[in-house]
Amino acid sequence: MGVPEVARDAGLSGPRRYRVDWQRVEASLGTRLPADYREYVYWFGPGAFDDYLHVCVPGVENGGVELGAQLAREHQGRRRRAQINRRYKPPFPLFPEPGGWLPFAFTTGGDVLYWVTSGADPDRWTVAGRPGRGSDLGYFAGGFADFLREFVHDTIELHIIAETESEVPIAFEPDTGAWLGEPAKRLEPYGAFEEAPEG
Template identity: 30%
Template structure:
């Protein structure tokens, strides 16, 4: 499927009730990152924004200013250092400057793109699995397709070293809604009363 079709397929299973248009200035993003970003990711930011699918953090491109949500910009150096220290994906000769993160979490998995050329819609997904062997793995699909196939168990095996979203559709919550719930004494992801609210302020 093309990126638009894959984005629509993801929307059919992942509800966007708690999403929000991140209102990204893509010209500023491209100037800051020195590259355009894939169309499915840009569509995701317009429908869902940055936030979490359960324990999987989806990064917005630039810092949000509220301190609650990390971003691609925030995480890029660490992701690239991990690529350098772990030797990258098997059979891939590209250096650390050719990877860019878009997600993190689910028991310390790191997700990003391998920037194989000038067309971002052709970039495959690359994942660092904390408990994987090898740690790095490459998937010939975009972000939206990867998320859909993860939650519908359409890979040969779970692509992460965590099964929490394998074959199960999670709930997306935008970072601003998470922060609002937290300050209201609610669990940021479920919206239920948080018995530990205020204990660590």
């Protein structure tokens, strides 16, 4: 089951047609991104699943859900922790370190999901997660589309993801990616919908 099928299961009648300059995105990050994630961005655009899981997308105005901004926040958080505690040892490497984790989503509970960037082919990256509370990291053997499918159908076996109390499949709640005010940073948007997004 690919991204279009998951989108329909999550309540979208067709692609929302969110376009972004992928050369710009990948040049600023310093890596290519998985093809299924790029397809996800076109189909879904900005939004959340059940007001719980937020998949970051590039090029939106809201720095709270923008892909590059999420990575920058992770680096900033590590720098702060290292300043406070000189003995701080990160639990995993952060991209662009070799095999570093690249954040792509977060939950309202403070959990963060990452691609484990091992190997040169982004389409073979697996998914891992850091819980908002505690230190027990989670690992998912598949890639982005596999993770998305299992999340939407509430069959995912990743302890940091809470079991849903909502209807399954879990619905996608679209938004525009507009800045919503503090504390998120307001960015200069460079992504856009081809036409008015469908709900």
